[in-house]
Amino acid sequence: MGDLLSDDEIEAGLPDNWTREGDEIVRTYEFDEYLRGVNFAQMVGEIAESQFHHPEIVIRYEEVEVRLTSHEEGGITEDDLEMAELIESERNAE
Ligand SMILES: C[C@H](O)[C@H](O)[C@H]1CNC2=NC(N)=NC(=O)C2=N1
Secondary structure (H helix, E strand, O other): OOOOOOHHHHHHHOOOOOEEEOOEEEEEEEOOOHHHHHHHHHHHHHHHHHHOOOOEEEEEOOEEEEEEOEOOOOEOOHHHHHHHHHHHHHHHHO
16 A cells, blocks of 8 residues: 555656546557457456456446556555556556
8 A cells, every 4th residue: 555646656657548537547448359358357357356456447348448546545556557557568468
């Protein structure tokens, strides 16, 4: 559990293609097939369990939206940036 990050720290640490929306960081991933998105969401869930830091995951047709925030701290922490990086690595490994 870390401290809340400043606006500058968030901007500096945000992985490419992720955006900040208030107290959350978000990215929408696109897929050619619905079930590839479902499988990706499963992998995100497994990463979340391993990190014990859980995103909101919305599965839509051929896209998956991932939102991260640190509920206990009430904003964005290093945990969120770390999770975004891990999810990026997972997506790029596919
Ligand atoms: C009790 C509390 O829910 C747990 O410590 C963990 C579980 N997963 C979590 N996930 C996220 N995104 N934020 C949290 O503060 C958080 N807390």
